[in-house]
Amino acid sequence: RKDSEETRELLKEMSIHESTYQNLQRGLATIRRLPFLVPHTPDNPVKRILEYLDQDINVVLEFGRYTDITAYILVANLLTRRIHAQYRERMEKAIGEDIALPHPLVITIEEAHRFLNPELASQTIFGTIAREMRKYNVTLLVIDQRPSGIDSEVMSQIGTKITCLLDNDRDIDSVLAGVSGKSELKSVLSRLESRQQALIFGHAVPMPVVVRTREYGSPESYKDFIPGGEAEIRKQAEKDI
Structure with missing residues (x-):
């Protein structure tokens, strides 16, 4: 009492x-x-992630058996906030002291509507990164099968879009919002093949263009992509991991 x-x-x-x-x-x-949360850890995971990034090593955050959205948002938001703060500090220091800028960083979000829907976008760091972080050498790569579930303000900040065939009008309207020549692009989207074709448009290309994507998963997929063939690909993959 x-x-x-x-x-x-x-x-x-x-x-x-x-x-x-x-x-x-x-x-x-x-x-x-959440069973993976502990009071103390033997090392600093954020520091280790930054060390990997400084060595040009890709870092993949895999949740494994944890499918709870609470776990996704907590871990991804916590880690990204700290990485964001570190990168911002590094960039400001580099500009102020006229030293080498930090490596450009791309943060990729799969199933982006989990983190960037209208209810959550303002509460997570990802919305801030989409709006502000290009000036700090940080870019957001958003991946989703249902772009209409992503906050419209975030969608408006995405400079370059790569889209495969979409069959939902809301998704198409979301992807093409604010784009000139919307009706023509909508027609192009509707005629894309269901596999290995994509439409690229935005800042990275002078005009919208349809491309055929590389096959994924077979030994032949990347033999021309990295000199040396499969052995070199395996070596590069082991290095990245």
């Missing part, structure tokens, strides 16, 4: 409504139940 009274006094002092406090308690309880 004494603890309860002290809690009420503290909430009153901090002008926090009791229902807000209870919601916070429930949220923290949900986070505490």
Whole structure:
């Protein structure tokens, strides 16, 4: 009872409504139940990720058996916020001291609607990166099968788009929002083949262009992509991992 009274006094002092406090308690309880969270770790994962990036090594965040959206948002948002802060600090220091700029960084988000839907975009760091971070050498690569689920403000900040065949009008309108020649591009999209064709348009190309994408997964897929064939590809993959 004494603890309860002290809690009420503290909430009153901090002008926090009791229902807000209870919601916070429930949220923290949900986070505490995530089995991969521990009080202390033997190393600093953010520092290690940055070290990999400095060595031009790709970093993939794989959630494995954890399919809960809470785990996705918590981990991805937490790590990306820290990486974002570090990159911003590095860029500002490099400009101020006239030293080498940090390596350009591309943050790729698969199933992007999980992090960039209208309800969450303003609460995660990814919306900020989409809007502001190009000047800090950080770019967002957004991947999704249903682009209509992504916040329209974020979509408007994506400078170059690569889209395969879409059969949903809302998705098509989302991808083509604000693009000149929308009706012509819509017609092109509707005629794309269902496999290995994509339309590229935006800042990276002088005009919209349809391309045939490289086959994925077979030994022949990348034999011309990296000199040396399959052995060199395997060696490069081991280095990246």
